[in-house]
Amino acid sequence: DSRTKDIELGMTNAKHEIKLNIGYQCKLLIDLGTGKVKAKCVPKSPSDPPAPSGGSNASIEIKFKGGIGMGVVHKEADPDDPTSVAKTNFALATKLGAGLKAKIPLVSPAYVLLGLDVGVGWKILPESKVKFEVRAYAGVGVAGKIGPFKADAFLAGGIVYKWDDGKSALLWLVLLEAGIDLKVASVSISAELQGYILGGTGVASGRVAINVSIFLVINISASYDCTKTKKI
Secondary structure (H helix, E strand, O other), rough: OOOOOOOOOOOOOOEEEEEEEEEEEEEEEEEEEOOOOOEEEEEEOOOOOOOOOOOOEEEEEEEEEEEEEEEEEEEOOOOOOOOOOOOEEEEEEEEEEEEEEOOOOOOOOEEEEEEEEEEEEEEOOOOOOOEEEEEEEEEEEEEEOOOOOEEEEEEEEEEEEEEOOOOOEEEEEEEEEEEEOOOEEEEEEEEEEEEEEOEEEEEEEEEEEEEEEOOOOEEEEEEEEEEEEEOO
């Protein structure tokens, strides 16, 4: 039979997380249009997408962030592995990171985005692991206001280098982020897809997350992760 087999699109390894994150983010924003420089440190989850800027001028943003996260992780059983079982564990981790982002305006409200992020993470529970990651990306976005509220969204693509407990990999990256600042609270939504193809095998992982920051003190996040491996 020479007919092409249908590709199975079912997820083989899904993970659900509910976490409470406590941390700080220090940011230096340089507006190249006006020459103004702003610096601030605010409570922030180390895994949150950036807060919306709502600006239309060319700018450079330098940030440093860190913190600790704790919560519950539920990992579903792999339907392709009869020995696999569902697991629920308490999670505890800490992260440090730095980033550089350049925004180049096009026709208002659109802009070109160039970004570079470096991060180090130590997962303490349910098992101890150290991770290092560098990501570089470029994309397009829009920034402005919805009524009195600042809003920002962008779509970008790039590459990621990962070192995870002695193993390294180079992956492609697709990144989508959007956010709105409601004064007393800010809401950010992010989605990303990473993957690679090696020796006829394709591996892809995806993550969707929503983060809510209330009064710059409380940060709550929920996320959904999945990983897929497929012979090509």
